[in-house]
Amino acid sequence: xxxxxxxxxxxxxxxxxxxxxxxxxxxxxxxxxxxxxxxxxxxxxxxxxxxxxxxxxxxxxxxxxxxxxxxxxxxxxxxxxxxxxxxxxxxxxxxxxxxxxxxxxxxxxxxxxxxxxxxxxxxxxxxxxxxxxxxxxxxxxxxxxxxxxxxxxxxxxxxxxxxxxxxxxxxxxxxxxxxxxxxxxxxxxxxxxxxxxxxxxxxxxxxxxxxxxxxxxxxxxxxxxxxxxxxxxxxxxxxxxxxxxxxxxxxxxxxxxxxx
Amino acid sequence: xxxxxxxxxxxxxxxxxxxxxxxxxxxxxxxxxxxxxxxxxxxxxxxxxxxxxxxxxxxxxxxxxxxxxxxxxxxxxxxxxxxxxxxxxxxxxxxxxxxxxxxxxxxxxxxxxxxxxxxxxxxxxxxxxxxxxxxxxxxxxxxxxxxxxxxxxxxxxxxxxxxxxxxxxxxxxxxxxxxxxxxxxxxxxxxxxxxxxxxxxxxxxxxxxxxxxxxxxxxxxxxxxxxxxxxxxxxxxxxxxxxxxxxxxxxxxxxxxxxxxxxxxxxxxxxxxxxxxxxxxxxxxxxxxxxxxxxxxxxxxxxxxxxxxxxxxxxxxxxxxxxxxxxxxxxxxxxxxxxxxxxxxxxxxxxxxxxxxxxxxxxxxxxxxxxxxxx
Numbered sequence: 102x103x104x105x106x107x108x109x110x111x112x113x114x115x116x117x118x119x120x121x122x123x124x125x126x127x128x129x130x131x132x133x134x135x136x137x138x139x140x141x142x143x144x145x146x147x148x149x150x151x152x153x154x155x156x157x158x159x160x161x162x163x164x165x166x167x168x169x170x171x172x173x174x175x176x177x178x179x180x181x182x183x184x185x186x187x188x189x190x191x192x193x194x195x196x197x198x199x200x201x202x203x204x205x206x207x208x209x210x211x212x213x214x215x216x217x218x219x220x221x222x223x224x225x226x227x228x229x230x231x232x233x234x235x236x237x238x239x240x241x242x243x244x245x246x247x248x249x250x251x252x253x254x255x256x257x258x259x260x261x262x263x264x265x266x267x268x269x270x271x272x273x274x275x276x277x278x279x280x281x282x283x284x285x286x287x288x289x290x291x292x293x294x295x296x297x298x299x300x301x302x303x304x305x306x307x308x309x310x311x312x313x314x315x316x317x318x319x320x321x322x323x324x325x326x327x328x329x330x331x332x333x334x335x336x337x338x339x340x341x342x343x344x345x346x347x348x349x350x351x352x353x354x355x356x357x358x359x360x361x
Numbered sequence: 362x363x364x365x366x367x368x369x370x371x372x373x374x375x376x377x378x379x380x381x382x383x384x385x386x387x388x389x390x391x392x393x394x395x396x397x398x399x400x401x402x403x404x405x406x407x408x409x410x411x412x413x414x415x416x417x418x419x420x421x422x423x424x425x426x427x428x429x430x431x432x433x434x435x436x437x438x439x440x441x442x443x444x445x446x447x448x449x450x451x452x453x454x455x456x457x458x459x460x461x462x463x464x465x466x467x468x469x470x471x472x473x474x475x476x477x478x479x480x481x482x483x484x485x486x487x488x489x490x491x492x493x494x495x496x497x498x499x500x501x502x503x504x505x506x507x508x509x510x511x512x513x514x515x516x517x518x519x520x521x522x523x524x525x526x527x528x529x530x531x532x533x534x535x536x537x538x539x540x541x542x543x544x545x546x547x548x549x550x551x552x553x554x555x556x557x558x559x560x561x562x563x564x565x566x567x568x569x570x571x572x573x574x575x576x577x578x579x580x581x582x583x584x585x586x587x588x589x590x591x592x593x594x595x596x597x598x599x600x601x602x603x604x605x606x607x608x609x610x611x612x613x614x615x616x617x618x619x620x621x622x623x624x625x626x627x628x629x630x631x632x633x634x635x636x637x638x639x640x641x642x643x644x645x646x647x648x649x650x651x652x653x654x655x656x657x658x659x660x661x662x663x664x665x666x667x668x669x670x671x672x673x674x675x676x677x678x679x680x681x682x683x684x685x686x687x688x689x690x691x692x693x694x695x696x697x698x699x700x701x702x703x704x705x706x707x708x709x710x711x712x713x714x715x716x717x718x719x720x721x722x723x724x725x726x727x728x729x730x731x732x733x734x735x736x
Binding site for chain 1: 389390392396420421425455456457700
């Protein structure tokens with residue numbers, strides 16, 4: 102796999118009035134990898150994700166997505182970049198007034214007018230089976246779905262336009278461990294079959310060990326470490342150690358080892 | 362997935378002998394072109410061979426259209442063979458072929474017959490009003506012991522609600538009833554002057570405002586302002602499970618949420634109606650002075666003579682009933698919220714519509730009763 106960077110973050114600073122959220126954050130996301138952004142609560146993970154998606158502007162610094170500078174990009178171009186990115190929001194953010202099938206077909210219908218209705222529904226239904234949902238699920242409304250199904254449906258919508266880059270905000274939050282495992286599997290399978298690049302924000306140690314190729318750890322407004330999970334777990338830096346070598350981190354690691 | 366980097370070739374699918382040659386970009390933006398090309402293919406004989414080496418880029422949509430055509434041909438009894446697909450598209454095509462083996466039977470949304478829908482809607486309405494009566498009963502069960510032992514009433518909440526629903530509504534209720542008085546006096550005054558009956562303007566404004574219009578305008582404003590707020594508040598609490606949290610702490614939502622709201626509204630709307638009466642008269646006075654030259658003293662003298670105490674009390678007496686209706690419907694609709702946030706909006710709308718509807722129906726019933734009683 103070529104190691105071309107698909108996102109380049111350089112010296113990003115974010116301040117909300119007096120509060121410093123990011124201070125000089127830099128890292129690359131390489132094409133075809135699953136890259137995780139981790140950190141404690143309030144460490145600015147979600148803000149960073151929104152900045153990568155260009156929904157929010159950092160105070161200073163540079164963010165290049167697909168090789169183009171997105172900070173300060175005119176809105177029209179920003180829309181064009183966003184079209185190539187799929188985003189899975191934390192609670193799914195499915196449109197509650199539409200059925201699941203309409204939700205998945207919505208981006209296609211809006212972005213590509215000329216396609217006939219029947220084909221759109223078929224593609225939407227195909228996307229649903231791609232994320233492991235029955236076609237019959239398509240007729241339901243989001244409120245009729247369980248948490249795990251809702252995430253899958255939201256993922257199908259995020260993938261509707263075949264994005265090259267997929268952003269996941271806390272994909273396993275609110276799911277039971279078995280459902281969360283299933284979701285991890287799904288992400289791995291999709292990445293393999295569709296050559297996706299995935300950027301995820303997560304707290305879930307299990308999913309970090311299982312799916313993440315590389316990780317950036319945010320803490321004290323900085324990028325404390327960037328690397329693979331084993332690399333990070335081996336660092337001596339106390340703040341990194343505290344995060345990965347705490348009881349939860351160790352349990353997840355042991356679980357992973359015993360699986361191998 | 363392949364991106365449209367510098368690839369401009371339009372999608373092509375042409376039949377050459379038994380071979381369908383496919384080439385170009387098979388992506389979302391050119392999807393309708395792909396669709397056209399495939400539809401125009403002439404009917405083949407025997408096995409069909411798709412030669413795909415010319416495809417420069419392919420996404421799920423393109424792959425699906427190809428697979429769809431293949432399924433269609435197979436259904437007609439033709440053999441189908443793919444060849445030459447560039448290596449990088451193989452995983453995508455595989456997964457689409459695996460998932461889309463059989464033609465997808467899409468769930469068809471069931472449309473009920475018109476008469477069935479009408480029946481269901483009527484049943485739904487009837488159920489709602491029955492539910493409202495049950496709600497009234499539940500409130501009464503909570504309210505009666507509280508009224509017997511008023512020290513158990515949550516006065517702080519009551520005062521807070523009184524401030525929200527009453528005091529803060531004073532400017533808008535005052536302004537609108539003043540304007541209503543102006544409109545009636547103006548429209549009536551012009552007519553009355555033709556008959557030289559100028560002074561009866563006071564009868565017209567006084568009676569219509571005090572007996573009918575002030576209670577109605579005040580109630581309608583409060584339904585839009587406070588009834589909707591009650592629905593939205595309780596509905597949101599329902600969505601975020603705050604209502605369940607109250608129950609879990611051992612409190613009765615009826616006692617904590619509904620009772621103070623309804624009681625506050627009864628007090629507030631009654632007071633607002635008196636205020637609306639005064640402002641309506643004031644509007645009448647202003648117009649009488651300006652267009653008919655009738656001074657305030659004469660006007661008020663006439664009002665006192667024309668409007669009996671009964672008429673005034675009839676108007677004021679309706680206010681608590683209207684307030685109870687608004688409060689009950691507002692809270693009831695709030696509790697009916699299930700599922701997500703979009704229901705809050707829907708219930709708020711029906712709360713306002715239903716309140717105003719019931720208020721006008723009840724007002725009509727009052728009119729009949731009062732005229733039967735000769736008041």
